[in-house]
Amino acid sequence: MASNALKNSIIRHPGVRGYAQAAQAAVKQQAASLQFGTTQNNTFIAALDNGSPITRVTVAFKAGARFEAPTELGLTHVLRTAAGQSTGCASGFILARKLAQHGASVTCSGDREFIYYTLEATKENLSPALECLNNLISNQEFRPWELSDNVPRLKYDIAALAPQVRAVDLLHKAAFRRGLGNSLFISPKKIGKVSSESLQHYAASTLTPARCAVAVIGESKETATMIAQALTLNSGSEAKGDGGKYFGGELRKETGGELVHVALGLQGAKAGTPQSVALAVAAKALGNGPVTKWGADNSILAKAIGNIGPFAAAGFNVAYSDNGLYGAVLSVPKDEAAQAIKAVATALRSPVSADAVAAAKAQLKVQLLSEADEGTNLAETIAAQGLQTGAARNPAELAGVVDKVTAADVTQAVAAAAKSPLTMASVGNLACTPYVDEL
Template sequence: MLGSGSGQLAPALARCISTSTSAANAAPALASSGFLTSIFGMGGSRVDVPLSERLPAVTEPPRSSAPATKPTLQTSSLASGVKVATIDTVSPVSSLVLFVEGGASAETSSTVGASKVLEIAAFKATTNRSTFRLTRELEKIGATAYCRAGREHVAFGVDAVRVNTREALEILTDAALNARYPYWEVRDSLDTLKEQLAAQLKNPVTTVTEVLHRAAFDGGLGNSLVVDPALVDGFTNESLKEYLSGVLAPSRVLLAGVGVDHADITQLAGPLVSLSGSAPAPAASKYVGGSMNVIAPTAPLTYVGLGFEARGGAADAKSAAAAAVVKALLDVARPTLPHDRREHEVFASVSPFAHVYKGTGLVGLIASGAPGKAGALVDAVTAKVQSVAKGVSDAQLVHAKALALGELRAATATTAGLAAAVGSSVLATGKFSAAEAAAALQGLTAAEVSGFVSAMVKSTPTFVTYGNLSSLPRAESIAKRFA
């Protein structure tokens, strides 16, 4: 039956009918014949209301308004010593991430590959739930779960609609801290992991990146994140538990949340995060530099990786900002940076990188070219770094800063991305502010960038090659170019 809403619907229907010529001629006839009266219980008088105005007797729905102040980071510690860092936003989606400081840098000879195994074995059977039950409960609340391993930490995350934040937090803490890791689930995870590792290592850029870290750092950062599949053949569930027992300590765990209330999360997480004991702080990695060669005679291209230390790392806001800008300046393939033509036709591809860690970092580029032009490829790579060290034009700096700011905004545009940025930054520096990071980028001058690169190239270079290396110069000659 039509209720009181019919009084509001009739004028709208009359206006809709009058949108065409034939309907406009028919509308008066419909109204005069009592058609609208018989259906809607009202007269047939036509109401002319422009689309820019609201209909009579129609109540406007309430409009949401942006918060008066931008959301800020709130931090505290639980009774167990676990740190909590949150940012409350107006997003209907909340993201919770439990960070464990360690990652690949905490692996030993007996636990090689443990962080990558966790990526696949996480969010399965716990002491309170079976794998089936955990999966179904995530589906019931419309949540997605993931685990991501890095060189400095492992992140367990759950994204859910805000009304289900409490359920998401309980599942997250149970899966991360109470996991059973039975041998059959770890065995199945290893089969999947070997396939993934083999596929990733087919990409020469991935291989060069891993070898660059091995040559550049003395300590945990020198451990491979993407390991050789053969190294995990003897991995067992006991190896995984050994790795976790060394990193799951309150001082090395952080709960990050975005789109959540800090007081609620702190209160709820107290009894759920019942960690105890202690673990030594991860040993600091030291940049040493060096060279390594990976011989692949049948490779269609030769790859050259050249990197230098970014001193200060994430702990130094200016250094981290300069590293991001230098990465953009080294990318000669980007058409957005002003240049007349490609500086070196020997480049088949160019992949600049800026890996910023706690207290240190690695900045440089990986380039590829034809095997017969390997010597010219090395010359082109070193010349590109030297050109940035000599000076940067204002136009180049403006575009490079815009690219770096774009990457920062893209990384923090979603609740999950912002939660990841909050967790990794608070673990490394004890604080996080996207506004401060953006201000550090925008405040860089050409002189500061050139000074950063000049100091960077004075460190021992890290030089890695992959492919047919018959025509490459010796590593000693590379180091002399930056002496």
């Protein structure tokens, strides 16, 4: 029996720090085209003026976990949670009060490649809110006593991690080892041991103009250019991350309990390629739980697993600038793990029928267009596109790309992925969990 346990995305699990709620207002939406380009200092800028009463501004940097040095793993987790602490111009308390007075909010999130600083504010309060955002990014000081005060937050982040998130995190480690294999989260043993100097050095080498993208939703390209030019960023030597070479392998973490949570993956395709779109369709075809509440799950994964008891299974595809990962996540009772895991591994390598591709394309288009309604998600997605490919597409254009995917394209992409070594990561009670070479 399938469940809805994996309905929410578990691939990108950011650390977030918020300050206040932006005011809401109702305004008629207007059609607009996405404009993008680069500034003189090579900062990517993009703007989509859709008539929204709330302006969203995302300043993204190539400063994700893959750029951490082997001796500084987990540093980006500390960097994310340190957003909003005292800067060279104002204390964290003053920044929070100013944002609250203007009805604005700032969040900091991140993934393996990028860190995103996102501001939400009404149009009339955008200018003073941007001053706070500029302060948060350009003048960070990472004072040691404030980093110490942030230790409980880091401990909570680790303790609150869902086991499926842990499995996907371990899957990246097994698949890529270094670089893209670096964890999004700091090791409990290193909490409190990341120094202010390390953070300053990392910020100076990664928060640079050439590694920056500014995406604005609800304002013009001129506003995006103004924001990019107002940032005071270091332009010195830049950090270089390890290549995203795919190796394959296995990692296991015994935590006990009655369930086992397993992530299986194959080498995917890099962002911006037709293969990555085809694999995104394939992942959606694998399934993501029942599409109706309390309804039956008729997805490929559910049919492959069969009626073995309560379980949750979902396909995923994640594309990075130089590689990708295509796979599935499974949560299942420990005693029935062997049968379910072998079934998922077989389904992952099997071709997808034309009917399943047609349904998956429709579901993926709905997901893309629905996420566009969330201005924050849209701004971060556009910024990530700019940093990965040097260009950006609006949601309607992305839906058009999905429309052009054929069943043959999906079959070829899955067949290419199936040639790579299978990667496996498992968390929970592993008493009956097979090893990857047994699948």
